[in-house]
Amino acid sequence: MERDSIIKVIALMVTAFGIGIDFTGALMLVPAIENSFDADITSTQWVLNIYALFFAMTMVAGGRLGDMYGHRKVMIFGLALFLFSSILCFVSPSLDFLIGARALQGIGAGCVWPCTLAFGATKVSRQEHRALIMGLILAGVTSGNVFGPMISGLVVNYGDWRLFFLANVVFASISMITTVLLMQRDTTHKAGEHIDFAGMGLLSFAVLLLLYGLDVGAEWGWLSVPLLLLFFVSAVLFMLFPRVEKRVREPLLLPQMMENREFRITLGLNMFNVSAAFVGLLYFPQYMQKVLGWSVLESAVGLAPLTVLLAVGSIVSGTLYNDFGPKRLLFWGYLFATIGAASIVVMPMELGYFQILPGMALIGLGATLTVGPSGTAAVCAVKPERAGLVGGLSFMVHLVYGAISVACATAIMYMVSLSSLRQQLATAGVDLSSADQKAINGGTLTTKTAAAVMQKLGSAEADKVKTALATAFDSGMNMAFVFSTISVSIGIVLALMLDEKKLHKIES
Incomplete structure (x- = not known):
């Protein structure tokens, strides 16, 4: 070069x-x-x-x-x-x-x-x-x-x-x-290109409403009329999206592509592989800081089994694609990620860092075998001239579903941890108002509001609250990974459905 x-x-x-x-x-x-x-x-x-x-x-x-x-x-x-x-x-x-x-x-x-x-x-x-x-x-x-x-x-x-x-x-x-x-400056440009602003705007607004609803659900009440109306509007926008796509000149999802079975499967394979990794990237550092008491720097080092595998895997998986084929890589990758997410749920809290270490490694290995190959498989499912569009679409659904996964997991985590905290405080004989419980839920005791709550307690009660918070956070995180386990396991089914022979013989 x-x-x-x-x-x-x-x-x-x-x-x-x-x-x-x-x-x-x-x-x-x-x-x-x-x-x-x-x-x-x-x-x-x-x-x-x-x-x-x-x-x-x-x-x-x-x-x-x-x-x-x-x-x-x-x-x-x-x-x-x-x-x-x-x-x-x-x-x-x-x-x-x-x-x-x-x-x-x-x-x-x-x-x-x-x-x-x-x-x-x-x-x-x-x-x-x-x-x-x-x-x-x-x-x-x-x-x-x-x-x-x-x-x-x-x-x-x-x-x-x-x-x-x-x-x-x-x-x-x-x-x-x-x-x-x-x-260097570009000397030639494509003529006649159009951007699907209508489709992007509609999809973005639908996802934003969904994420916002998951955010405020615990505060508004999951069966409250305003929240149900918010979810209804989001669902309507999602349903309108394919209709709008049929009317625009150059839609994000071309109708002939969506009629392609292998493309639909590979698009799904690009979605579900992100759930455990995104949730892990959000909650593993918090677990190390809030439950184990580690510093941010120590938590960053502790996260290395996941981040290093993600980094190395994106390069290595490309060399494995032709040797083993996408079906095999995706099946084993999704299987490893599912086992990793499930291990977080079943491993006892008493193990400390080793409660999450096997899960981190398996989720990282699973992402290694699925992220790159699923994107490559999606590109292989369409004509070469659509490779750039599909490459962007595959990464788009990857990130959008990652955001949705984090929002769903966080809503589940918050509800479960709050319920666990209430039960443990009642058992320990510590009387805190509902507002005070919500203020300390999640394990961060150094915020102004949480610190004010802790100042009301004696030293013995404060110790009981800290123990209850650690256990509540662990319970909430475990349920978040139940959601991730179910989500990632869908990829196992999709990988088994993928037909490699048809994947490389696409006409549309």
């Missing part, structure tokens, strides 16, 4: 690294953000979910805009928006402001990522180097996934959670400079 191309690939890897650290790194900040804004997990989960949703829904449009107006131009715009929103995250005066800034970050990342891949695939080097270049770009983003929690741990231990977003500013600035200086 020529020296000029090597420099460009390094620049693209830095951009990918910046995207990678932002996603996993923000997960480690959840307890610190709870403390800073006196919030609970049902609210702080939006720091993850809103980013994933807007990243997912922008990505297809970002790729299309790059084709229409130039990948360099759209990439610079996305990096500028990502940099600006990172500064907003750094100065956020409230949780709502932070969530809004994270939404902007997701839009910026959704413009940057498809254009980064486009540069790697078409503009950096010769045809024979493309596979190597794409592998290096993926290595950049997965390395960011590994180092993101480490950076979070360092900034929380030695400063403030806000400093994490300065790392975003640094990497976005470097990426903007290298893009301006190194990446």
Whole structure:
């Protein structure tokens, strides 16, 4: 590979690294953000979910805009928006402001990522180097996934959670400079391209309503009229989505693609593999901090069995695809992930870190064998000229279902942990009002509201409350992983249904 191309690939890897650290790194900040804004997990989960949703829904449009107006131009715009929103995250005066800034970050990342891949695939080097270049770009983003929690741990231990977003500013600035200086301008653009803004908007609003309903369900009451109306509107929008897709010129999901059985199966395989990994990335660090009493940095190191496997696996699985075939890889991957999620439920709390260690390793191994192969299988299920569209769609459903999984798991976790806390406090003879129980539910005792509750208690009662909270958190996390186990196990069935012979003989 020529020296000029090597420099460009390094620049693209830095951009990918910046995207990678932002996603996993923000997960480690959840307890610190709870403390800073006196919030609970049902609210702080939006720091993850809103980013994933807007990243997912922008990505297809970002790729299309790059084709229409130039990948360099759209990439610079996305990096500028990502940099600006990172500064907003750094100065956020409230949780709502932070969530809004994270939404902007997701839009910026959704413009940057498809254009980064486009540069790697078409503009950096010769045809024979493309596979190597794409592998290096993926290595950049997965390395960011590994180092993101480490950076979070360092900034929380030695400063403030806000400093994490300065790392975003640094990497976005470097990426903007290298893009301006190194990446050539596009000389040709695709004519006649159209973006399905109607479909994206409808789907985004439907998912947002669903996520919001899961967030406020415990507060409003699960059978309350406003909440049921919210879920009804969300369901109606989901049902309207395919009708709208039939009317737009270039829909996200082409009707002929959705008539393709193998494509539908591979799209499902791209969805369900994310449930255990996303829920684990959210709750494993909290378990280590809230139950085991570890620092953020120690929790980041403790998360390594999952993050390192996710990083290494995305590269290794590509080499296994042709040797073993997608059906075998996906079946065993989903099986490992299902066993891993189930192990979290059945392993006793007394084991401490070793309660979650086998599950982390198996979930990481399962993701290794499913994330890459499911995306490749989806691309193989359609015509070559639709590979870019399907690549974006597969990652879109991956992230959207990940956000939905986290919201569902968090709603379950909150309800179960609160019920467990009430029972244990009653058994221990500790009298706390319903409002006080909700204030401390979730295990974060350093928020202003939770600290005020604990100050009302004597030392003996405070010790009983801490024990009850740890057990309640564990019970809630276990039930969250019951949901993940069921979700991931669907992938086993889909993998068995996949017909490899038909997969590579698609006509539509």
